[in-house]
Amino acid sequence: MLFIEAHNISKSYSKTLAISDISFDVKKNELYGFIGPDGAGKTTLFRLLTTLLLPNSGTISINNWDVVKDYKTIRKNIGYMPGRFSLYQDLTVEENLTFFATIFGTTIKENYDLIRDIYVQIEPFKTRMAGKLSGGMKQKLALCCALIHKPELLVLDEPTTGVDSVSRKEFWEMLQNLRNSGITIVVSTPYMDEASLCDRVALMQNGKIMQINTPQGVISKFPKPLYAIRSDDMYLLKNELVNYIDCESVHIFGQNLHYTSKSKVLNVNNLTLFLEEKNHTGISISPINPSIEDCFIALMTENSTSDAK
Template sequence: MSISVSHINKSYKDIRALQDVSFEVKKGEIFGLIGPDGAGKTTLFRILATLLIADSGQASVAGHDVVKDYKTIRNCVGYMPGKFSLYQDLTVEENLEFFATIFKTTIKENYHLIEDIYKQIEPFKTRRAGKLSGGMKQKLALCCALIHKPEVLFLDEPTTGVDPVSRKEFWDMLKRLQQKGITILVSTPYMDEASLCDRIAFIQDGKILEIDSPEAIVKHFTKTIYNLSANNMYKLIESLKTYEHAHSVYPFGEFVHYTDTRDVFDIDELQHYLKNIGLNDITIEIAKPTIEDTFMALAK
């Protein structure tokens, strides 16, 4: 296994950031940690990147213990934190040369790893990093994390605040890196990115809720989901929450996702209930469950 985490616990005073977290990541796998802000993702990344020590439990990266072998791990992993942390006053080229020097290598030696990414930022190589767009900063940070040819890549919410086009480009780059044998552990609050991973772990309040492939996790969702809409969406949500047979109610794009407590769902009864409280243009149709639906059900 490229990454092994066994019964990791970490607290900050009265806050339990990680609670008995265990999972394994196979070599060459893209493994996603999926959860909201404050779920414990960054704390776990810092422990695996040897920047933080767990209160209890064990973890290893590329076969090396995160406490005993921290120096070895720092030379064989690439870490891209959620916040842009490169030198803002240095140019693109200067940042890359600096990180190559730190790891006693050169840009030329491992250029094959970053070529696809670097070609996109090369026109701006003399621009200071702090003046780059969000997408360009992201690509530069990834280049710097790859310059020493790491075995394992840690990416902590790498696409937060980046436009949709840059997000898609970034994930295309990750797939190409995976083909080169690099193991990737990535965290994200975006449920649509979860489907791009080989396996995912849902994390909430420092606890792992479930681990499986995205396809298998969606199959675990047993209730029928309904897409609902009406002329007043806010009133629709509030009315559904007080409906006696409601199991779950939450906004989902232009619809409300609704599940019922009954085995046999009565559409006519629900429509009648909603019309009586003044809603019009009501639509109710069956929807396919998504990863987000599964997470919401587990988190509840």
């Protein structure tokens, strides 16, 4: 069953086109991720979903409610967590939660089951001002506030930006638990490693969706075998690989260079010889599985070359 259906939506701010003709759908009870760098249009898209902006063209419906006509119903039934911490910093944890519960006409008690797992972690600080919480705590509180009225859809705009890696991991576990308890979740993130935790992802760049797939599907679509290459002088290695006759792409990924060749199968021996000629030592070339990030970069390069044409 489709929960969100978006058809050909566009949105521009005066002259800047933020969202250009994108369509997607989200199934009920799905954890759906929008992955893309800053400025890809994720926040604009989320503001359209949450009825804070009106699209220039195209239609979006959430649970068959139209975002333009039925915005009142939608607002009652979604929880939105903006990218910027937007709770009252001069109210305590408990006061914030009570406030958001009451304006939705409910109480903390009524929906405590839903937030219990998250709230117990911040409960020891419930008399602390929200502004005085750490980054991870703030996100947990914001999630509680977005959940307190038992929404059918949760829209989270970059919830893990600026949060340490342990809290990020915890946060994604919470999201998965929430999805399992029946809430549809749409989340955006600039971190590629988080993409694999979603059920499906949409890879966004410059206001367009480049690909929609399951994380596994995205990876399996990677066109060529990928190799991790390293040597003792990484800086020179990159410059020389770029000049290698069979080189299609080479990117730095942590300790390694990720490399694809123009030919279907890389001739490892030839490449090793080439590098040895250039006096490289400690050369290692090994095939690896592509990550979402590899796929994203490949798609980006593909799009920019096709745009140039």
